[in-house]
Amino acid sequence: MVSSHWLVIASVLWSPAGAGAREIVFPPIAAVVPQDSTGGLGDYPLDPGGEFAGLSTYANLPYVHCTSSGAVDGYDIAILGAPFDTATTARPGARFGPHGIRDGSRRIMAAFAWSAYTGRNTFDEWARIVDCGDAPLTFLDNTVALKQLERAHRAAAGRKAKATAKSD
Numbered sequence: 001m002v003s004s005h006w007l008v009i010a011s012v013l014w015s016p017a018g019a020g021a022r023e024i025v026f027p028p029i030a031a032v033v034p035q036d037s038t039g040g041l042g043d044y045p046l047d048p049g050g051e052f053a054g055l056s057t058y059a060n061l062p063y064v065h066c067t068s069s070g071a072v073d074g075y076d077i078a079i080l081g082a083p084f085d086t087a088t089t090a091r092p093g094a095r096f097g098p099h100g101i102r103d104g105s106r107r108i109m110a111a112f113a114w115s116a117y118t119g120r121n122t123f124d125e126w127a128r129i130v131d132c133g134d135a136p137l138t139f140l141d142n143t144v145a146l147k148q149l150e151r152a153h154r155a156a157a158g159r160k161a162k163a164t165a166k167s168d
Contacts, residue, residue, distance in 0.1 A: 056099075056102045056103060056106065057079075057102060057131035057133075058079045058101065058102050058105050058131045059105045059108035059109065059110065059113070059123070059129075060105075060106065060108065060109045060110065061079065061110065061123075061129055061130055061131045062130050062131070063130070063131050063132075063133060064078070064130040064131070064132055065132070065133070066078050066080065066130070066132035066133075066152075066155060066156035066159065067132065067135065067136070067152045067155045067156060072159060073162070074128065074159065074160055074161060074162030075128045075129070075130040075159070075161070075162055076126070076127035076128050076129065076161045076162050076163050077127050077128070077129040077130070078129075078130055078131075078132045078156045078157070079129070079130070079131045079132060080132045080133075080134070080135055080152060080153065080156050081097075081098025081099075081101070081102075081133065081134035081135065082098065082134070082135050082137065082149050083095040083096070083097070083098050083099070083134050083135075083137060084137050084139075084145055084149070085139075086139050086140075086141075086142055086145065087142050095139070098134050102131070110123035110124060110129075111124075126163050127162075127163060128162045128163070132156050135148060135149050135152035135153070136148065136152065137149060
């Protein structure tokens with residue numbers, strides 16, 4: 001049985017008179033300042049060449065969708081990831097390998113890839129190197145995934161190269 005004392009306190013707290021005794025005052029809302037067409041950025045351009053923005057590609061190389069059926073600019077060397085780990089037992093995680101390699105190479109940039117020993121920049125010599133992303137592989141069937149990887153490899157390798165002859 002509930003005592004009458006608790007009923008009186010509960011009715012005071014939940015009654016409109018009890019609610020009016022404790023009034024909440026919200027701070028005034030600041031006026032909204034209209035922004036210009038740049039979204040308030042003014043003269044600060046959005047530089048797509050930032051090394052920590054945009055798609056994560058191997059060594060910040062340009063991304064090319066090599067497995068598409070459309071026209072693609074020529075390239076000589078293509079990086080193609082294979083996120084595949086369904087053939088492992090109790091140790092999944094190999095599917096994150098291509099992503100980890102790309103993240104690990106973010107500090108490498110083609111413009112600064114000079115060798116101190118040879119004085120050459122291998123990224124900017126004769127070949128155009130691109131990152132084709134990952135091959136679209138299923139995780140449901142190993143045989144199908146390997147056939148998909150072979151098909152993606154043929155699509156990437158079957159494109160016409162940009163360089164006509166290798167320079168020494």
